[in-house]
Amino acid sequence: MPGLTLRLTIVGCGYVGMALACELQSHRTTTELTLTTTSEGRLEVLKPLAEQVQICSAQNPKQLYEALSEADVAVFCLGPKGDRQVDAGGYRQTFLDSLNCLKQLLPALPKLGQIVYTSSCSVYSDAAGDWVDETTPVQAHDDHSAVLLEAEDLLQNLAETPSKQVCILRLAALHGPGRDLDQRFRGLAGQNRAGDGQRFTNWVHVADAAGALRASIEKGWSGVVNVVNDEPIRLADLVDGALRRQGLAPIRWGGEAHQSGCNRRISNRRLKQRGYQLQHPAIVDQRGVLDASQVP
Ligand SMILES: NC(=O)c1ccc[n+]([C@@H]2O[C@H](COP(=O)([O-])OP(=O)(O)OC[C@H]3O[C@@H](n4cnc5c(N)ncnc54)[C@H](OP(=O)(O)O)[C@@H]3O)[C@@H](O)[C@H]2O)c1
Structure with a gap:
């Protein structure tokens, strides 16, 4: 609505949250933006992107209240802190404790x-x-997915609160600047890997994650929407392609796969039905070359 300023708080401004902040800034939306971080050290990085930046751990009721008290919209882009994979307890703390606090x-x-x-x-x-x-139908297939589903359930139950819309965007694995796949797969060159590498993996460019988030806010979406590109890609095609491009030895696939990972192709039909047009429909182009925006 022209003239009306939307007050928006992004709780958790890592890779996705920052991409959304940049997206809103570059589209000059009439949004008054508040960003949060748990770390004093990130205040300076975030300040140019928003009207306010606040220290907020989403598990701290006082800080979360201060971050959200004036907000029309709250976007939660939380992820466990640090670079290392955390156990389900870390997931529980990050997602469930925060959403329970909300x-x-x-x-x-x-x-x-x-x-x-x-x-x-x-x-x-x-x-x-x-x-x-x-x-x-979704059901937990490991401890981490159990926490993610519990978090979604918690939010969906909040949607029963009158006058509150809840939108859950299920993001595929992210690629884009700073998440260079060639670099990520380099260490796998020439290694033996169990299985045949034929399972599908599902990806989305960070620009489309941010674009879909902006659309969800501007169009007031509710419900669950997958945010994934058009073309699931088999693991071997992706990894071996990345290794070949770098002149590195391919993976030697073979043997029984003990933990082969989930093999499914994730549809983006609903995302498109809601009017979103992907900027990066595939992770590789027609020549089989990784999306150019991979290059940092
Ligand atoms: N990355 C992917 O490939 C991927 C794939 C599928 C889905 N997703 C979804 O997208 C979410 C965000 O992903 P991302 O890549 O942007 O993660 P990220 O780069 O790790 O950013 C998450 C941010 O959450 C903040 N945070 C952590 N604990 C917090 C707390 N207790 N209270 C408030 N903020 C807290 C941290 O901000 P500070 O360090 O500034 O405090 C961190 O920068 C994921 O958690 C997941 O749900 C991501």
């Missing part, structure tokens, strides 16, 4: 009309290579 605060946040949350396509279990979409 739940407790909701009665004191009457202005908050929409909550957007970045979940993950890793909630989908194995489908033997078949397509899955938002209507496919």
Whole structure:
């Protein structure tokens, strides 16, 4: 609506949260933006992107209230801190403790009309290579997915609160500047890997994650929407392609796969039905070359 300023808080400004902040800034939306960080050291990085930057751990009721008290929309782009893979307990702390804190605060946040949350396509279990979409029943297939599903359930129950919209975006694995796949796969050159590498992997460019987030806010989406590109790619095609391009030895696939990972192709039909046009429909172009925006 022209003239009306939307007050928006992004809780958790890592790779996705910062990409959304940049997206909003570059589209000159009439948004008054507040960003949060748990770390004093990141205040200076975030300041140019928003009207306010606040220290906030989402598990701290006082800090979360201060970050959200004036907000019309809250976007949660949380992820466990640090570079290392955390166990399910770390996931629980990051996602569930934070969303439980939000739940407790909701009665004191009457202005908050929409909550957007970045979940993950890793909630989908194995489908033997078949397509899955938002209507496919999901059940936990490991401890991490159990936490992610519990977080989604918690949020979906909040949607029953009158005048609060809840939108859950299930992001596929992210690629884009700073997440260079050639670099990521380099260490696998010439290694033996169990299985045949034929399972599908599902990706989305960070620009499309940010674009879909902006659309969800501007169009007031609710419900669950997958944010994934058009072309699931087999693991071997992706990794061996990246190694070949760098002149490195391919992986030697073979033997029984003990932990082959979930094999499913994730549909983006709903994302498109809602009018979103992907900027990066595939992770490789027609020549089989990794998306140029991979180059940092
Ligand atoms: N990355 C992927 O490939 C991927 C794939 C699928 C889904 N997703 C979804 O997208 C989310 C965001 O991903 P990302 O790549 O942007 O993660 P990220 O770069 O790790 O950023 C997450 C941010 O959350 C903040 N944070 C952590 N604990 C917090 C807390 N207790 N309270 C408030 N903020 C906290 C941290 O900010 P400070 O360090 O500044 O405090 C961190 O920068 C993921 O968690 C997942 O749900 C991501």
